[in-house]
Amino acid sequence: MTVVSITAMSTPVDLTHHLSTEARLRKPNPMKEIWKLTRRRPNMVSLANGDPHFSLYPIRSIEYEMASVAVKDPVASWRAGPSAPSHTMKSSAHEPCALPIQAGMQYSHGTGLPDAQRVVTELTQFYHAPADHLCTLALGNSDGITKCFRILGEPGDTFIADEFTFSSVTNVPLAQGIKWAGIKMDEGGMIPSELERTLATWDPARGRRPHVMYLIPCGQNPTGSTLSLERRKQIYAIAQRYDLIIIEDDPYYFLQYDAPSRATTSPDTPFVRSFLSLDTDGRVMRIDSFSKIMAPGMRLGWITSNATFHDALVTYTDSSTMHPHGFGQMLITEMLAQTGWGLAGFDRWVRSLRAEYHRRRAHFLALFEREVAPTGIAGAECPEAGMFVWIRVHVEKHPRYRADRRMASKDVAGPRTNVKELMEELFERCLDGGLVIMPASIFALSADPKFDDMEDPVEDRVNYLRATFAGTEEVMEQGLAILGRVLEEFFAEELKVFA
Amino acid sequence: MTVVSITAMSTPVDLTHHLSTEARLRKPNPMKEIWKLTRRRPNMVSLANGDPHFSLYPIRSIEYEMASVAVKDPVASWRAGPSAPSHTMKSSAHEPCALPIQAGMQYSHGTGLPDAQRVVTELTQFYHAPADHLCTLALGNSDGITKCFRILGEPGDTFIADEFTFSSVTNVPLAQGIKWAGIKMDEGGMIPSELERTLATWDPARGRRPHVMYLIPCGQNPTGSTLSLERRKQIYAIAQRYDLIIIEDDPYYFLQYDAPSRATTSPDTPFVRSFLSLDTDGRVMRIDSFSKIMAPGMRLGWITSNATFHDALVTYTDSSTMHPHGFGQMLITEMLAQTGWGLAGFDRWVRSLRAEYHRRRAHFLALFEREVAPTGIAGAECPEAGMFVWIRVHVEKHPRYRADRRMASKDVAGPRTNVKELMEELFERCLDGGLVIMPASIFALSADPKFDDMEDPVEDRVNYLRATFAGTEEVMEQGLAILGRVLEEFFAEELKVFA
Structure with a gap:
């Protein structure tokens, strides 16, 4: 296999042709369009939306007793139990806070609450420094991936994944009429030459050549393998040549144990470079989640993608799940604010x-x-x-x-x-x-x-x-x-x- | 139009034929199947699931300052602002509570957490006393309805709704290739004879006769109309004759102002009888939500349906959004517990x-x-x-x-x-x-x-x-x-x- 170097595009690559019929058919939610009008000028009076007034929310404040990250090894300290030092954060309707209950518990739109979107964007910027991408909040990893499959997949399509992979995810699009082609792996994860062989020898009788690839680059589920930076570059180059969209599902990104000597986005972030950080075309959709670093019941994550896919995700979200719950968005906004852990404290925690x-x-x-x-x-x-x-x-x-x-x-x-x-x-x-x-x-x-x-x-x-x-x-x-x-x-x- | 009385079925009606190809194609999430095995016998040791241990959740407790319902008119009292009496509820990892953080913030399955499912089941039982239905937690109204459409709808189908209806919802299945037929309304909402006419004169060239109807029975959005009990009975009888599934979207159920003299499920529940309470066949899927009675940012609701549709909803949920967030489930469990508002207090609030x-x-x-x-x-x-x-x-x-x-x-x-x-x-x-x-x-x-x-x-x-x-x-x-x-x-x- 010839290894082709990654080509940085001076103009953004148009990837609109990857959108599914469903994504193209879906019109923006008309209610959300009207809702946007209320922001058209200041002091716009609205009799439009059936939004309960915040004085009727029966919740005045939510106080979270969180781990303190002011200690040397916060997790080890926290595991000591009820006596471990804690850090109290609070979402409130009447007291000052980063994201008040009035805004946090109201309807918003598919991107998520602006404050919550901002904090995950800053977090993504810090660890991955993506070229030109937008974050869309999702209801956890599984929801994020499902939405990617819906906006990209067509009945009859075949998607690509590792030959052993997370079957919770591969089960998702089967009902959409999508099949999977598994790529052979070794101890280092997916073998790039095997990926290339599958694509180069694709028989059109099998349907169109795969245009979507699902990958878990770190601590792959189930094999535990991690793709080296070299393999990531090879796989990305193949994705460029064969016009593949890469869905990078990376819940174990922060659980990289042996990567200190690897090339990273910056010296401050001693984690191996993600596909997102290598993505010059906008062909990576990265899925992040708070399930493994905080708790699975958070059911909160985010998708980082190009602007076209972001728009399709937002439109889909506005006409399906709607935006994520206010609780998680308020919690991460307080947590990543200066009065909370802040980004530096979050980094100490992970x-x-x-x-x-x-x-x-x-x-x-x-x-x-x-x-x-x-x-x-x-x-x-x-x-x-x-x-x-x-x-x-x-x-x-x-x-x-x-x-x-x-x-x-x-x-x-x-x-x-x-x-x-x-x-x-x-x-x-x-x-x-x-x-x-x-x-x-x-x-x-x-x-x-x-x-x-x-x-x-x-x-x-x-x-x-x-x-x-x-x-x-x-x-x-x-x-x-x-x-x-x-x-x-x-x-x-x-x-x-x-x- | 002949008004046919509602026939109570001595045996449950088999409605499996309403399930979509997608719902039939979808296999249970294999991970969730394994997860169930961990419950096969007590003391089963599991090395199976990548569930973070609760000692690693950075959240020790969540304290909610809620409105007090011990006063005569809780909402009027609450609107007075920061000085109004409140009622503190708490989800905790170490102190006694109705749903501890250990369980509330862990992975669960598509039905929702057992404690949360129990409280919404009790609530549904109190207000609607349904014949033989199960509650499935959902991420709010919009998510619940989307899931109903996915498990029932086929591309090429036509669904039925009021001629003026909530376009946020009617926008949802368009991308699935589903069309809508609107039924004429008057001040009392959908006109039963118009519904019957549409179904009786259905031209097969238009596709199969509609098998799904979407309705907002109380304070219809947008017309504000409310279906009388007489109309509900007529519409239900038509649904029986033409084998329609009724999706009863009822966010304004608790906001019925002029219905005290109407027939209700019981003297304790002075709200007009829902389609669910009339449903002898299992053909009603009722959608409830906390958005209007608590806050939209709750993004928590539930679907009450027959067991077959419940199973399809759970299977779909386990391979898409996953179960709802722990926050809302913990909050409603504390709120509806005896240490919280309890069901009687909730009833005072609404x-x-x-x-x-x-x-x-x-x-x-x-x-x-x-x-x-x-x-x-x-x-x-x-x-x-x-x-x-x-x-x-x-x-x-x-x-x-x-x-x-x-x-x-x-x-x-x-x-x-x-x-x-x-x-x-x-x-x-x-x-x-x-x-x-x-x-x-x-x-x-x-x-x-x-x-x-x-x-x-x-x-x-x-x-x-x-x-x-x-x-x-x-x-x-x-x-x-x-x-x-x-x-x-x-x-x-x-x-x-x-x-």
């Missing part, structure tokens, strides 16, 4: 959180060495980022392992082995032993026998388990002890004799 | 809110009598419910009014009059005068000249303005003064002489 997960990772791997590795039946790579360890099960050591299935079944395209069946059995054994752990099969994108190379189908490579170190030390300890025991028992069984 | 809007309605109508009625150019009906007054402009009095347009243009199907153009001009005059008010045209569902009776097209009947009394007294006073003045000036103009 670095401290990274240190905490770093400790958890070490703890997990030490337990794995003690409880699982001695069986000789499974091994684990150390992930550079994220929350997941991809455990390889040496399934070929199982007494009932077979690699001649294709010959026996005379099925030339199917899997060669019984790996899938054995792994299903192992999953059930784990459940019986009291352990829930993620089987690789639920993340695998099956190849299409009509078009894909079936020499090495993904079903033969599902001998992995995804385990998380997000839980407590006790959970890791108990869980890995069960896993070691179940593996040993399952692999020690006698070959059953079939009558 | 009755008091109704009294407040009742006062506002009276104020608006008095101002209208003073500022607008004397012009003789416009009149207003008193709405029984909601926030809107539908102002009829006597456009036929305008010097440039014409009723012979169709003859002149030789267009047999188009509007007969220039009402639409004159009303557009009036709208611009209002803007120039500093007033934003809603023109009827943006709520009108245009008829289809190929199939609909074009004798009396809606464009000839857009001589209305929608005004709200949700604003302050000053806004009403200023707004109606501008309206009176603009009307007078606009109607007093000399007939322009065209060269």
Whole structure:
């Protein structure tokens, strides 16, 4: 594969042709258009919108007792419990605050509240310094990605993703009539030459060549792999050549443990450069979320995109979910204000959180060495980022392992082995032993026998388990002890004799 | 029209055939399926989900200073400002509360958090006593309706609504390839015989007969009309005969001013009976929201439906927006708990809110009598419910009014009059005068000249303005003064002489 260098466009690239029929058909919400008129001149009197007056909101103030970030290692300090120093922030109707309840709890529009949009824009600017992009608030990661798929995807399309990927997301557009093509991975994530091969040899009988790619660049879910800067540049160049839109889903961005020596956007941000930071064309839609760095119940995130896609997202939001809730927008606005944590305090929190997960990772791997590795039946790579360890099960050591299935079944395209069946059995054994752990099969994108190379189908490579170190030390300890025991028992069984 | 009485079904009616291709294609989110396994037996150890541990949420507690409902007229008391008595509620990680932060801010599933689902179920039971329905939490009204349209609608479908209706909602499914057929209304809302006529004479060349109807039964948006119990029964019987699903969008349910003598679900709930309370078949999907009774920024509501549609909504939610934010769910759970307002306190709040809007309605109508009625150019009906007054402009009095347009243009199907153009001009005059008010045209569902009776097209009947009394007294006073003045000036103009 020829590596093409990234071309900075002197004029913005027009990517309007990527918009779906649905996005083109959708008209702006007429109510929101009228609402904008109320801002046409100062002192405009409005009898237009059925907006309850703020004096009728039964909420006078909301006070958040948050972690203090004035200490050296805020997360470690916070975990001490009720006695740890805290920092109180407050959204109020009558007292001064960054985003008063009057504005925060009123209707707004699809972009989100201006104050909340400003703070996520500043945050994005600090960590990614994107060329020319806009932030649109979303109701968390899943909502953001769903909206990207809706504004880009057409029934009959095929989207691209890693061959093992987050099936919560790949499940989303199936009902829209969209299929997936998985790209082969190694320990470093998606293999750029495999991506290029898929695109270069695309058979038009399969539908139009993919124009959307979904990626989790850091601590990939489920494999834990992280794309190197070199691979990111290669993948971006391929996206330019084949006119791909990249949906960069990056919830684990702040959980990068081994990247201090990598090229970063600026010396202040010791995190590897995102696709967004490399995006000169506007072909990256980056999805950020507060779920992993604050709490999943935040259900608040944002999409950073070019202006055309931003407009389509806003129009879609105004005629579907509407803008996100005021609670989360008020909280992040207070939190990122100078009276709150501020951006510098937020940065201390996420670095401290990274240190905490770093400790958890070490703890997990030490337990794995003690409880699982001695069986000789499974091994684990150390992930550079994220929350997941991809455990390889040496399934070929199982007494009932077979690699001649294709010959026996005379099925030339199917899997060669019984790996899938054995792994299903192992999953059930784990459940019986009291352990829930993620089987690789639920993340695998099956190849299409009509078009894909079936020499090495993904079903033969599902001998992995995804385990998380997000839980407590006790959970890791108990869980890995069960896993070691179940593996040993399952692999020690006698070959059953079939009558 | 023969009025058929509502038939209570001894066995539940199977309505599965109403589900869209999209709803049938969508598989449950595989992650959520695994998540359910963690509940299969007590003490199940999970290494499965990347759920951040609650000790890492930077939020220790959230304290809400809410209105006290221990006073006689809570809303009137609350409007006094910062000195009004309040009631503090608290979601906490360490102190006892109804829904602790640990659970409230964690991932849950598409139904919503069990505690939040329970409180909205109890609330629904109290006011509507539905036969056999389930509540699904949604991210507000708009999100709830969008999800109903997605699980029911097919490209090429035509849905039914009032001929003047909330265009924020009718805009939603257009991009899905769904059209609308408007049903004629009078002061009492949708005319049942017109609904029956549309369905009975449906031309299959127009696509399949409508199977979904969108209705706002109380204080209809924009006309302010409220369907009488008699009409509701007639419409429900037609829905049974023609196998229609009714989407009952009822944000103004608690703002019913003149219904004390109406038949209600129980003597404790002096609100007119909803379609949900009449629903014996499971063909009503009721949409409730906290936007109008608390604050729009709540972005929290719920859908009450039969179990089949509930399952489809949950599956869709798990693969799109995900469950609603924890903030709102924690707040309503604390609020409806015994330590909060409780259901009785909530009922005091909404009755008091109704009294407040009742006062506002009276104020608006008095101002209208003073500022607008004397012009003789416009009149207003008193709405029984909601926030809107539908102002009829006597456009036929305008010097440039014409009723012979169709003859002149030789267009047999188009509007007969220039009402639409004159009303557009009036709208611009209002803007120039500093007033934003809603023109009827943006709520009108245009008829289809190929199939609909074009004798009396809606464009000839857009001589209305929608005004709200949700604003302050000053806004009403200023707004109606501008309206009176603009009307007078606009109607007093000399007939322009065209060269």
